[in-house]
Amino acid sequence: MTSSIQEARRALGQTLRGLRRDAGLSGRQLASLSGWHESVVSKIETGDRSPTEAHLRAYCVHTGHEAQLPDLIATLRNVQAAYLEWRKVLGTGTKRRQHQAVKLAEDSKLMRIYQPNIIPGILQTAEYASAVLRRYIDFYRVPDDLDEGVAKRLERQQLLYKGDHRFHILVAEQALRTTVGTDAVMTGQLDRLLAVIGLPRVLLGVIPAQAGLPMQVTNFVMFDERLVLVEAVTAELTVTQPREIATYGRLFTELSELSVTGEPARRLIRQALETRSQ
Numbered sequence: 001m002t003s004s005i006q007e008a009r010r011a012l013g014q015t016l017r018g019l020r021r022d023a024g025l026s027g028r029q030l031a032s033l034s035g036w037h038e039s040v041v042s043k044i045e046t047g048d049r050s051p052t053e054a055h056l057r058a059y060c061v062h063t064g065h066e067a068q069l070p071d072l073i074a075t076l077r078n079v080q081a082a083y084l085e086w087r088k089v090l091g092t093g094t095k096r097r098q099h100q101a102v103k104l105a106e107d108s109k110l111m112r113i114y115q116p117n118i119i120p121g122i123l124q125t126a127e128y129a130s131a132v133l134r135r136y137i138d139f140y141r142v143p144d145d146l147d148e149g150v151a152k153r154l155e156r157q158q159l160l161y162k163g164d165h166r167f168h169i170l171v172a173e174q175a176l177r178t179t180v181g182t183d184a185v186m187t188g189q190l191d192r193l194l195a196v197i198g199l200p201r202v203l204l205g206v207i208p209a210q211a212g213l214p215m216q217v218t219n220f221v222m223f224d225e226r227l228v229l230v231e232a233v234t235a236e237l238t239v240t241q242p243r244e245i246a247t248y249g250r251l252f253t254e255l256s257e258l259s260v261t262g263e264p265a266r267r268l269i270r271q272a273l274e275t276r277s278q
Contacts, residue, residue: 007241008079010047015072016059017045023063034058051076102156104223109165112222112252116172118180119189120221121153122160123169123196123204128189129153131181160199167202170255173209176272183276190273194266205259206268214254222248 020030020041027041034055043049051059053073060069105111105122113120119128133149136142159165176193179186197204207213220230228239228248239245260268 006047008075009050012051012072012075012079013045013047015075016051016056019059019063019065019068020045023065025063030059030062033062050079102152104229105156105159105165108223110222110224111165111167112249113167113169113219114217114221114252114255115170115175115219116217117178117219118175119171119193120169120219122156122167123193124153125185125188125192126150126154127185128180131185160196160201165201168205168252168256169202170205170207170252170259172207173268173272176206176269177275187273187276190269190276193269197262197266203261204265205256205261206265207255207259208268211258213258214251217251217255220248222252225249 020027025033027045028038030036031038031041036058040049040055044051044055053076056069056072056076060066060072111122113122118132121129121132124132129150130146133146133153137144137146137149160167176190180189193204196202218230218232220228222228222245225242225245226240228245230237230239239248259265
């Protein structure tokens with residue numbers, strides 16, 4: 001879990017501690033009134049445990065601060081929204097998640113994308129996207145809406161050709177070589193990358209396999225300076241803390257300095273293509 005989520009949870013806990021102390025209640029007294037184990041109060045107030053809306057109601061009722069309940073619930077829901085399990089994100093299939101990605105891209109002037117293992121969705125061919133989303137559907141055991149999900153993913157690519165959107169995309173050399181689908185799918189995808197390099201709104205960089213990375217990094221997408229999406233195995237993290245966004249920006253700059261663009265990038269892509277034709 002990112003530090004911004006932890007900080008938000010701790011801040012909420014401190015607010016609740018203030019309500020309790022203002023009411024002259026000890027943690028043990030509040031727990032007794034609410035029917036909780038006394039450790040619950042401590043864990044909530046230190047941010048070690050996320051409260052439920054029922055916990056918030058109990059705090060407000062027993063401390064006489066019922067008027068603060070709507071604001072506290074809104075704060076809690078914001079914290080919960082920052083950490084979304086894939087089973088919830090993909091609960092109705094892949095189309096809704098792809099639609100959200102389209103909206104985020106439409107609302108952004110600059111997208112910075114880092115992907116160490118596969119080609120980012122904004123550059124995927126239909127066949128490659130189909131193979132990727134099929135893996136998601138099968139692995140997370142979500143409703144099969146493959147065709148709709150692929151269509152939405154391809155819709156986002158229209159932004160590469162219109163408006164004033166700009167894209168700075170970094171892929172590790174491994175992403176050129178990770179097999180997705182068949183050799184034919186990979187050949188089509190790599191050919192697509194060669195064409196993308198010439199697009200005026202896109203700067204595509206490839207980080208050579210021999211490059212010394214600043215640290216172990218998972219894939220992430222930056223939408224202007226307002227938020228970063230980070231994909232983990234079980235959940236998607238939404239980072240909105242300005243300090244954390246700045247850290248991701250600094251990391252992206254370091255990764256960018258390791259990348260090659262233009263003809264050197266084409267050369268790495270052609271080398272990956274050659275392995276598919278042998």
